Amino acid sequence: MPRSGAEARRRLQQATLELFQQKGFDATTAAEIAERAGVTERTFFRHFADKREALFDGEAAFREALARAVVSAPPDMSPMDALLHAFRSAEPLLEKNRPFTEPRQKIIDATPALQERVLTKTAGLIAALGDALRQRGVEEDTSTFAAQIGMATLSYATHAWLADPTLTLAASLVKAQAALRRFSS
Amino acid sequence: MPRSGAEARRRLQQATLELFQQKGFDATTAAEIAERAGVTERTFFRHFADKREALFDGEAAFREALARAVVSAPPDMSPMDALLHAFRSAEPLLEKNRPFTEPRQKIIDATPALQERVLTKTAGLIAALGDALRQRGVEEDTSTFAAQIGMATLSYATHAWLADPTLTLAASLVKAQAALRRFSS
DNA sequence: AGCCATGGTGACAGTAGCTGACAATATGCT
DNA sequence: AGCATATTGTCAGCTACTGTCACCATGGCT
Numbered sequence: 001m002p003r004s005g006a007e008a009r010r011r012l013q014q015a016t017l018e019l020f021q022q023k024g025f026d027a028t029t030a031a032e033i034a035e036r037a038g039v040t041e042r043t044f045f046r047h048f049a050d051k052r053e054a055l056f057d058g059e060a061a062f063r064e065a066l067a068r069a070v071v072s073a074p075p076d077m078s079p080m081d082a083l084l085h086a087f088r089s090a091e092p093l094l095e096k097n098r099p100f101t102e103p104r105q106k107i108i109d110a111t112p113a114l115q116e117r118v119l120t121k122t123a124g125l126i127a128a129l130g131d132a133l134r135q136r137g138v139e140e141d142t143s144t145f146a147a148q149i150g151m152a153t154l155s156y157a158t159h160a161w162l163a164d165p166t167l168t169l170a171a172s173l174v175k176a177q178a179a180l181r182r183f184s185s
Numbered sequence: 186m187p188r189s190g191a192e193a194r195r196r197l198q199q200a201t202l203e204l205f206q207q208k209g210f211d212a213t214t215a216a217e218i219a220e221r222a223g224v225t226e227r228t229f230f231r232h233f234a235d236k237r238e239a240l241f242d243g244e245a246a247f248r249e250a251l252a253r254a255v256v257s258a259p260p261d262m263s264p265m266d267a268l269l270h271a272f273r274s275a276e277p278l279l280e281k282n283r284p285f286t287e288p289r290q291k292i293i294d295a296t297p298a299l300q301e302r303v304l305t306k307t308a309g310l311i312a313a314l315g316d317a318l319r320q321r322g323v324e325e326d327t328s329t330f331a332a333q334i335g336m337a338t339l340s341y342a343t344h345a346w347l348a349d350p351t352l353t354l355a356a357s358l359v360k361a362q363a364a365l366r367r368f369s370s
Numbered sequence: 371a372g373c374c375a376t377g378g379t380g381a382c383a384g385t386a387g388c389t390g391a392c393a394a395t396a397t398g399c400t
Numbered sequence: 401a402g403c404a405t406a407t408t409g410t411c412a413g414c415t416a417c418t419g420t421c422a423c424c425a426t427g428g429c430t
Binding site for chain 1: 263264265300301302304305307308326327329330331333334337340341344345361362364365366368369370
Binding site for chain 4: 190228
């Protein structure tokens, strides 16, 4: 029954999260996930390219939101300032997804295969940020480098932000920027 | 015939490189590689955890060499200077491996699965550099951040260095450091 | 109402990556 | 020679993932 398509996808995501939590990534088969979602294994692989992707479905939207924020940042901003501007604008989105990303992180921390996938997602994000910087007129060579530095800064800031709920992301970013200045001096 | 163990491993590496070049990563099976190396498929997986690892065999040695160089850098050096010191010391090793890494890079550029593996190798390198910095007394939080920034700097520098054979890696690193200062200002 | 194009799905078969268990054989030491 | 150890071969098996085709629900068109 091809109900809506999107419904089955949501059920598959939910089933994936639950089973990975209960039995771990390696011990849960794609067939199990499909069965719990009420579809066939074949349908699972129609919605997600592989078993890992089911855990990273919202990532594309986040990436595109960040890229748009970089492009639409005030034109007189330096590359790094444009990135930081975009990161600050993402704080509400990150805050909203917090309850969902927290259990997911625990699963990821427990399985190397998922950590590997996180790295490619991060690389994709860096590439998108580099693209966005290029649309702002930043040169080809330096845009990727700046995007990498920016992403490292964001990771550093979000780490501290997640660990200490009293912090705001913006404040955490300021600290990270200060640490970066210290290194490069 | 359990000849030497290391011999079979070398043959497997060689066969892997050749077949990936000829037919591409996806089109070559582990059984084919094993057959060309004169062993069984089972033996292939005893030497390498998966099909990708056969392409990244020397990486552990490179990582450890870099980490040692960071630890043994003059104690009064700043974290970033210690990293740059280690990177400069690796130039001969990189130069020596150049004819081997060049065809490998072409294969990697053509196959996403291998690019994903490169990212985990890079992450491992960053972790090792962070560890080495901690052994120099750098604080837990900042060491990983510094290692990330350092790795981004090295990538940027090696890119330019590989593209222009008249450059030395040390000179390329100086330019990268200047770019970094520009971003973080 | 009937019809058709579209798209999601089930069913089935098949390939290949990867693993566990056990036997067989070569190597080094005594 | 004899023994311990390391490496490999053999076999059986699971599961991730893919190609193909038929099926059926939905929405628009006449």
